[in-house]
Every structure is written in structure tokens, then in C-alpha cells.
Amino acid sequence: xxxAEISRLLREDITQxxxxxxxxxxxxxxLPTHPRVWEEIADLGPGPVFRTxxxxxxxxxxxxxxxxxxxxxxxxxGVTLHRFRHSFGTNLFRTVEDGGAxxxxxxxxxxxxxxxxxxxxxxxxxTDRQRRRAIExxxxxLPVGRAVS
Numbered sequence: 756x757x758x759a760e761i762s763r764l765l766r767e768d769i770t771q772x773x774x775x776x777x778x779x780x781x782x783x784x785x786l787p788t789h790p791r792v793w794e795e796i797a798d799l800g801p802g803p804v805f806r807t808x809x810x811x812x813x814x815x816x817x818x819x820x821x822x823x824x825x826x827x828x829x830x831x832x833g834v835t836l837h838r839f840r841h842s843f844g845t846n847l848f849r850t851v852e853d854g855g856a857x858x859x860x861x862x863x864x865x866x867x868x869x870x871x872x873x874x875x876x877x878x879x880x881x882t883d884r885q886r887r888r889a890i891e892x893x894x895x896x897l898p899v900g901r902a903v904s
């Protein structure tokens with residue numbers, strides 16, 4: 756999710772099966788809830804999932820600033836929430852054997868909430884292992900000059 760989507764997220768928007776996400780332009784998306792996410796928030800009371808010290812919703816920039824500071828405090832300087840979005844996108848494309856979801860491009864586009872597939876492709880970091888597997892999976896070419904029947 757984008758930080759603006761995270762900052763608007765209410766506990767009431769999440770069930771064991773689905774998360775209602777308000778995307779760019781006010782469009783709503785119904786996304787599956789990962790079991791680990793449900794474990795973390797199931798017992799959370801109503802209201803904002805991410806709250807300021809006074810219990811209110813963060814503004815998107817405030818949430819981003821707060822997370823950047825906390826991540827720097829645990830030894831991850833320069834890491835932002837958007838980096839996690841990139842990791843999510845990359846892991847959608849990775850094969851199950853490589854620890855990813857093995858999702859096709861259209862599924863990744865939908866889950867990331869992109870209008871354009873070309874935007875989704877920016878989030879797909881290709882690893883050397885993926886390249887090697889793709890090459891090794893190709894059929895052996897016929898020798899040059901050999902007749903095909």
C-alpha cells in the first residue's frame with residue numbers, strides 16, 4: 756500500500772479475508788488479507804491502524820517521516836515506506852522456488868493498484884537467478900542447417 760492508503764486505514768476496513776483500501780482518486784479496492792497481517796491486527800480496537808500519540812490518524816507525510824525515523828533508529832537509514840512497496844512488487848513476481856508469489860504481471864498490477872502495466876514493471880527487480888532459470892528452461896535449439904521434418 757502507498758503511505759496515503761496506510762494512513763487512512765481503519766481497523767474496521769480489515770477482516771480476516773479482506774482489506775478495503777481507498778486508492779488514488781478515491782477508488783476502493785478489496786484486497787485479500789495475508790494471515791500474518793490478520794494475526795497482528797485482529798485484536799486491535801476500532802479506529803486508525805497506525806495512530807499518532809494522541810490516537811489520531813497520521814497524515815501521509817507524517818507517517819512517512821515517522822517510519823523513516825524509526826527505521827533509521829534500528830540501523831536502516833534512508834529506508835522509506837516506499838521501499839517496502841517495491842519489495843512487495845518484486846516478491847509478487849518472484850517464483851515460489853525463489854521465495855516469491857509467482858504472480859503474473861496482471862495480478863501484480865491489480866494488487867499494486869496501478870492503472871498502467873508499465874508502472875508495475877518498475878517494481879519488478881529481476882535477479883540473476885531468475886535470468887539463469889529462464890535461460891535454462893528454454894528448449895535446446897536445433898543445430899544450424901539441420902532439416903526439420
